[in-house]
Amino acid sequence: MALVVVGRASASALGAAGRPLPVLRRALGLVRWCSPGPGPFQPARVAVLAKTTRFQFEQQRGGGGERDEAMRQRLATTGSSYCGLLERHHNHSTNVQHLLDCLRKEGIEARLVKRGDYSEETVRWADAIVSAGGDGTMLLTASKVFGRHKPVIGVNTDPERSLGHLCIPLRYTYCFSDALKKLRQGEFRWQWRHRIRVHLAGMGFNPRPVDLHEQQLSLEQHCSAHRSTTPAAVHGDKAGPELLPVRALNEVFVGESLSSRPCPNPHAPSPAFSLPRPSYYEISINGGPWEKHKNSGLNVCTGTGSKAWSYNINKLASQEVEDLLLIAQRGSRATQPLEPAYVEQVTQHYNESLIFSPEEPRIFFSIREPIVNRVFTSSLHRGFTTKLAVRSRCWDACMVVDGGTSFEFNDGAVATLTVDEDDALCTVLLEE
Numbered sequence: 001m002a003l004v005v006v007g008r009a010s011a012s013a014l015g016a017a018g019r020p021l022p023v024l025r026r027a028l029g030l031v032r033w034c035s036p037g038p039g040p041f042q043p044a045r046v047a048v049l050a051k052t053t054r055f056q057f058e059q060q061r062g063g064g065g066e067r068d069e070a071m072r073q074r075l076a077t078t079g080s081s082y083c084g085l086l087e088r089h090h091n092h093s094t095n096v097q098h099l100l101d102c103l104r105k106e107g108i109e110a111r112l113v114k115r116g117d118y119s120e121e122t123v124r125w126a127d128a129i130v131s132a133g134g135d136g137t138m139l140l141t142a143s144k145v146f147g148r149h150k151p152v153i154g155v156n157t158d159p160e161r162s163l164g165h166l167c168i169p170l171r172y173t174y175c176f177s178d179a180l181k182k183l184r185q186g187e188f189r190w191q192w193r194h195r196i197r198v199h200l201a202g203m204g205f206n207p208r209p210v211d212l213h214e215q216q217l218s219l220e221q222h223c224s225a226h227r228s229t230t231p232a233a234v235h236g237d238k239a240g241p242e243l244l245p246v247r248a249l250n251e252v253f254v255g256e257s258l259s260s261r262p263c264p265n266p267h268a269p270s271p272a273f274s275l276p277r278p279s280y281y282e283i284s285i286n287g288g289p290w291e292k293h294k295n296s297g298l299n300v301c302t303g304t305g306s307k308a309w310s311y312n313i314n315k316l317a318s319q320e321v322e323d324l325l326l327i328a329q330r331g332s333r334a335t336q337p338l339e340p341a342y343v344e345q346v347t348q349h350y351n352e353s354l355i356f357s358p359e360e361p362r363i364f365f366s367i368r369e370p371i372v373n374r375v376f377t378s379s380l381h382r383g384f385t386t387k388l389a390v391r392s393r394c395w396d397a398c399m400v401v402d403g404g405t406s407f408e409f410n411d412g413a414v415a416t417l418t419v420d421e422d423d424a425l426c427t428v429l430l431e432e
Contacts, residue, residue, distance in 0.1 A: 043127035051133025055089035203412030250305035255297025
């Protein structure tokens with residue numbers, strides 16, 4: 001892997017006399033961690049993975065035989081609009097058909113794949129995969145792609161209601177032929193989004209995942225799904241290390257299945273439940289000493305995920321920053337009033353520091369709502385690393401990858417999270 005300046009942008013980064021642009025950040029924005037691409041974008045076969053719309057999901061919940069009027073009434077009781085869901089479903093279907101038509105017009109064999117039919121066999125068949133949905137569909141698409149030279153392209157099929165951070169620019173939803181033209185002519189850059197791999201060892205874990213993408217499970221159903229198969233490691237025999245069959249494009253979360261679930265209080269006059277259950281584990285950063293933690297869970301993200309849940313865990317509001325600056329100002333006995341523009345500038349600078357490039361081979365961990373006392377010191381609440389190990393001391397915990405795949409992770413289980421170049425996901429950045 002090399003640090004290079006790529007594409008036609010490198011020529012524009014310098015003036016006619018070779019002088020750098022006056023805005024240094026703009027020039028630095030052209031610098032990327034990247035590797036040689038899989039070659040020109042000339043796929044013969046493309047799989048188009050379409051999301052399950054909310055309308056389709058509600059049809060499934062109704063058992064498939066529910067009449068339209070009955071479904072309309074059921075949705076009305078929850079405050080949902082039957083007509084609104086149907087319209088969005090039609091818009092999505094129209095946009096998916098547009099993708100297929102554009103691909104076939106270019107002589108590419110295109111296969112439409114539903115979420116329930118998506119498998120590793122689909123990935124092997126295709127030269128490239130188009131994710132037709134939003135960020136959730138993109139995460140599902142990436143979950144079964146392990147080779148670093150299998151291009152994955154996200155297209156937002158509901159741009160009116162979905163942001164689609166992981167998708168190509170919204171205008172290509174309606175003119176995908178323009179995107180194909182740019183890809184054919186090489187007017188793009190390959191982007192490798194690093195992912196997290198997880199090795200499990202010890203006791204108290206189940207390496208067989210529960211798929212959450214198509215399910216809405218209660219806590220009891222979720223626990224039952226995990227315990228339907230009980231490998232030796234769950235029964236107590238030490239096992240591992242075992243590489244999990246998934247890679248995290250956004251994040252890995254570790255915590256009790258329901259952090260607000262009460263625990264029995266033996267001192268209560270009745271069998272009432274009174275205390276919330278925090279997540280209890282130990283972590284080691286880059287092979288360092290183990291440190292005990294009690295909190296609401298651990299989030300470990302990639303550069304791709306640094307704009308998602310991790311960002312919202314750690315970002316500060318202007319009000320919080322202003323309070324801190326006022327305290328610092330009183331400590332320094334300064335009398336000059338704080339300007340709102342300065343407070344906003346500091347807030348923005350801090351929040352931007354939480355985001356890093358998807359192509360950087362490192363991870364960022366965040367400890368949610370840490371409990372700090374004489375037993376649990378918690379010297380670091382967040383930070384960057386290249387390797388993180390976590391030893392579970394939980395009783396009913398899970399490790400969830402990209403919000404879609406769950407693994408049982410209880411007392412005695414040890415997970416090691418790292419980044420490997422071979423796991424990077426091949427995506428594209430289209431030039432504007």
